[in-house]
Amino acid sequence: MSNFVAKKPWAGRIGALLGIMVMALSLRTAVSVVPPLLGELRGGLGFSASTIGLLAMLPPLLFAVFGLLTPALIRRFGLEKVLVASVLLAVAGQLVRATSGHVWPFLGWSAVALAGYGIGNVVLPPLVKKYFPDRVALVTAGYVTLLSVGTAISPQFAVPVATLSSWRVSIGMWAVVSLAVLLPWGAQALRDRRDRPKIAQLRPAVGLTAPGTLPAAHAAVQKLVPWRSPVAWGLAIFLAGNSAQTYVYFTWLPPYLSGQGLDAATAGSALAYFAILGLPVSLLVPLWVPRMRNPILAISVFALLWAAGHLGLYLSPMDGTWLWVTLSGLGQGTFATALLMVNLRSRTTHGSSVLSGFSQGVGYAGAGLVPLVFGTIHDSTGSWTLSFAMLGVCLVVMMVGALMINPRRYIEDSAVVPARDAMAGPAGPAGPAGGIR
Template identity: 40%
Template sequence: MSPDSPRGSTRRGALAFPLVALVGVILVSLNLRTAVTSLSPLLGVIDAEIGLGAAGMGLLGMVPTAMFAVWGVLTPMVLRRMGLELLTVLAMVAAAAGQIIRALAHDPVVMGVGSLIALAGMGIGNVVAPPLVKKYFPRHVAAVSMAYITGLQLGTVVPALVAVPVEEAAGWRVSIGWWAVLAVVAAIPWIVEILNPGVPTAPPRHVDGATDAPARRIRPWRSPVGVALALFFGTNSLCTYAFFTWLPAVAESIGMTRAEGGLALAVYSAIGLVAALVVPWAAGRFEDPYAVVVVSVVSYLAGFAGLLWAPGAAWVWICLLGVGPSTFPLCLTLINLRTRTQAGSAALSGFSQGVGYTAASLGPLVFGMLFDGPGLGAGLAFLTVVLVIMTVVSRTACRPNMLEDTLR
């Protein structure tokens, strides 16, 4: 090898820079929910100081899914004009800036602006993470997806667990603002990649015989695979976010205490960590991972039946409900397993998450109206219909067909 050979072409570079990319992907995943779950436990304290009011707290609760949906649609458009790594850096900078603005807020307007900026960054991060995996680790999609999804789950659970202790020790501004440091750190590996590009584990322009042309515009809605995965993501997100919002109230309605209701939500969320480790592995090992959908749906339905007809065993049913969102890591993993190219992964990621988080914003609203009106049975009947739809559309999403091969 000549002295003029680029560093990225050396064996050392081929090893080192994918490791930098792996660290970068994991750090990004840890940042994708911190602005959501670090704020929720402190809304009462923040309201008392800056006067959010019921309407303000309600709007802050709607911002995450709304921004995730909007940026699910917009991010692929931006990607056609900007490199994947640069957009990732900008997403993390936005996440950090927004959280700092929120920590300095002295009125609801500034708090709202900070939330919009932070969650725009995280919405972009949601979309760019799968194509980053596709670009740098095309031969290790399942393994790296497992690491990335586990990071996302940890970034969901840990901020909620430490929010109150940090607030009690240092105040709510520190409790919600210090997560900006993690976002800044997550940008560093991608700045390194921009300044000194590394070598993916396989050439990104030739995956399964396909040529990855970033300039090519892929329209996922013109493929049955794209439509099926978007609907799969949407129905999964609707059910998941309905329970994220209403499970404590549901638990209280069947005789549990307020403290037990909060613990029920923690258990529901924590089971997702196990799914994050198992499901991407299963999706990569089996050509058709539809069995994951069947297990998830059956667990949900058994949990519904138990809540209605045997509430005395509530913890059993809550654990079964926690198995239900195992379809979430499956959806994220399928974004890469059902595309041949980085461009396809980016387009499918944006489309499926745009549809998914739009549906997610409707789930808590519709379930809440039914729960407060006719009662728990009506709310669970609505979610049962959603699960039936998910069972049908996920059949197409799980079959081993590629987005690029099915475009019409």
């Protein structure tokens, strides 16, 4: 598929827009549908405390592994083919795990589904960069919002659907949303194939090379080493601190509130409410933060909301429960900021894919153990004090990353392998190229 900006703002890109949005809607459903059903899964499949802890670790672990692997897959096969592969993995994993009769096959096929979604996490930002370089903020706002919608609706419907049918239907039905991703991308592929001769005629005039590549002047940026880049490390650290807090809430908010005296159904609704609060900030952040000279000011506001929510839930979990969940939920603006910064701190589609893969790979790896440690500390001490103190540490880590990504600099500025090493041809200053930014 071609890497260009159409003369009409949306003409020729509707399939890509719908594909990005439906993919975003599907990315978290397989994760957030399971916690409300753990009571049934304990009896039906034999889940224990240790296997529940392992289940909680799977999303960040798989997101980390495939976050690091996906840029190489994109480089070899292209964005769209990798996207299709991720959808097929997600669909297969969700459907087969819903038929599992024991805890270990369920965990294994959950890992397959999460591998697909881990790839999808990385693919989305560069797809936005490729098809909508002129509408990065707007499209990012749309897809981050739908990601929040998907995160919220699956736990809200999990128990009612399981009551009407079974937990297998409740868990497996979200594969349909993943499968629907292929329809708009199929339409986009047909449109691009039909337009390819026209693009070939225009390419010499606008300086484009082969479809999906950069002009020769920008070939050097095709070899990026992200661990050389302060931007890449900063975004990874920022995402690690943010995701650690989020996964603690998704794993422990319902059992924590239930242990404080809240009934199980209300505790599950609190988690769905927490998730859906990502909606307003997902819309706000991409439209507000790009206008700011110092994004760390917005990040600091969200960090204060996180801190107030943590303190409230620790000090007074039953008095003001919904206020504390509201504050923490609005703090999720840090996640929307992280996804936005992938494109604000890269100049090219390839730079975006490398930054997306590295930051999510390292970030989710850093966050992966925190939910397990959070519960282990509580079990060892019999108190939640040190567990909640650990959330404070996560906030500090997040703000360190925020300081590193605050200056307006790009991954291509510090992660490019010298031309003589990369043998990628002459290097030039990275910038606009046939609509690529």
